[in-house]
Amino acid sequence: MTDFAATKAMFELPEGVLYLDGNSLGPLPKAAGERVQNMLSAEWGQMLITGWNKAGWMGLPTGLGDRIGRLIGAEAGAVVVGDTLSIKVYQAVASALELNPQRKVVLSDNGNFPSDLYMVDGLLRSLGADYELRVVDPEQVAENITEDIAVLMLTEVDYRTGRMHDMKALTELAHANGVVTVWDLAHSAGAIPVDLSGCNADFAVGCTYKYLNGGPGAPAFIYVAPRLAQSVRPALSGWLGHEAPFAFDLDYRPGSGIERMRVGTPPVIQMTALAAAMDIWDMADMADVRAKSIELTELFIKRVEATCPELELASPRNPEQRGSQVSFKFTDGYAAMQALIARGVIGDFRAPDIMRFGFTPLYVDENDVEQAAEIVADIMRNRLWDVPEYKVRQRVT
């Protein structure tokens, strides 16, 4: 059994804060400071250029990839860390399209994170006018998986509502129609159990600064099914994905398997912070995390619905169809979230009217949820959000 009291003790959590925004940016692992300091002083400072070999910097992308892979049901050697999620979406879709050269349509849904749609739109504009990004409602994805679709690109868990797609069923349906799949696990990795191998997924991507707690701007990851990894062409063909990067050949030859999805020089400082976060994940079992997450979200919904009739549940009521977040619709949701933040309950707001709360068992417990629900009740009951300064929208991540 995962010891959640022990994992909670490993995070820096500010006094007076109930942090329900780990689905946006996870908190600081206490060990990250010393770990990064050591990397700076003892590695960069003392080893200088030789740190790439001596300190193992060059192996971080695949080493961290394997540690993340355990949480998402990936085979060993099938995940590599690097770049940003937007770049990894581009990389995955570009490679996936070439597995289906006769088809020109990428299918996605309007619940996808906008950057995924932007990146693919940008890619398809480069590829030519005969390519199409087809965006349908989440509920209409299955019926739109037809034999003209080249690639199905979906985010498994909706960033606004937490609604989950059925990865296994949709992947099966896609394959039955000759469609290659790209799954974005931004709100899945570390949030819910994922079984990429068991679902027979083709490509997957995700970020590490949300549930995985890698820190602001932590690098992304990409998964390629081992049955494909040795044959896909890396459209972003950078030197560290080359078979022999330090031969400095003029011609590109892809590296073995997932190594070819590496691109440029990896961000070692960010990866060091991420490694500290993964040490905590090594203590956790995803089945335990999921069971606890469901307890926490059920408790929060029950308490809020009992006290706040103004708030309409925007997340699926069935926990089996919900990720590790709870969202409520409220017309003045932006102002209400500002009032909550002022009281130490950190969630976030997503336009047009979504108040979003993330539940992260590694460092959020029942007591936190009870307290947060009481503050929500107080703010709603007494209209504490109805203050002019809370209604001026600022740029919020």
Add this chain to the structure above:
Amino acid sequence: MTDFAATKAMFELPEGVLYLDGNSLGPLPKAAGERVQNMLSAEWGQMLITGWNKAGWMGLPTGLGDRIGRLIGAEAGAVVVGDTLSIKVYQAVASALELNPQRKVVLSDNGNFPSDLYMVDGLLRSLGADYELRVVDPEQVAENITEDIAVLMLTEVDYRTGRMHDMKALTELAHANGVVTVWDLAHSAGAIPVDLSGCNADFAVGCTYKYLNGGPGAPAFIYVAPRLAQSVRPALSGWLGHEAPFAFDLDYRPGSGIERMRVGTPPVIQMTALAAAMDIWDMADMADVRAKSIELTELFIKRVEATCPELELASPRNPEQRGSQVSFKFTDGYAAMQALIARGVIGDFRAPDIMRFGFTPLYVDENDVEQAAEIVADIMRNRLWDVPEYKVRQRVT
């Protein structure tokens, strides 16, 4: 006048090391440790998600871009930091090609850094069989700038030899032939004065972990001439390049000017270390850096040539045509470099036979150069490189 004793004092330089590899990875600024620690504890740890606004994380890419811009002759608001250099090469060339839609050839040279060629090769394969990457000898670039060329992509300073292209002349010739230019400043930024604005350059890219001392895997930068920035299409159209990232619109609308070249979430920890490095650069004038660099390279060449007849100068003899490095050819260069490293003189080796030494006035002085040259002389004179263990090649960055 730049006070180089003062800048040198701001770097962590290990005892017994003469570091002539700042052209590969610059050393640790002493202030970086505390700066990063503060960012981790006081910002990420205490502000959590609100750090994006409160701590100014969201503004780091353009703020750092302007500080780098001063060193490379860029207009204010024309440079943004992010991603890796390989990604920025791809981004620049993809956007540049669309400015010349009737032409299908990218011209480069075989002195370019291989990853630049790999990335463009990968891009052109995606775009279709009618595109061509034409790679010529560095000396033949000018005569190959013809009216069928869409984009001229060159690294200004050759990573192996330090040979410099004439950016102003080649850009003029390119423009006279309707060719868009992409300059890679990997070995220029912080090494030599660059005048992007005065050269009328179109696009430029570079990295920050070499002469700029941003740390292992520090992010890259991209420059787009202000006359173009408002009209180029960002082929890598990520959410942080969107006009209104937090509106979460389904359709992409490019941000204003250089903002549109942002892609995903910026690596805040890496950028914090880079900010500490840029504080030192703020004390430096590039004309002083160049004058001192020429003194140091001239001194090193003179000493080595006087004592080591086996070493053949591979860099241009005329310092006006040479970047801030000196390279020598030697058949057993790999072994000789291992022997040097064992004696504390850190340079590096580039296949097939190049021993490369970088000179970085911010922290390398005449005394360092004299000492390094004496050790080179001792190793060559006494064949101290002729040891079996030094001849086994390992992966070296």
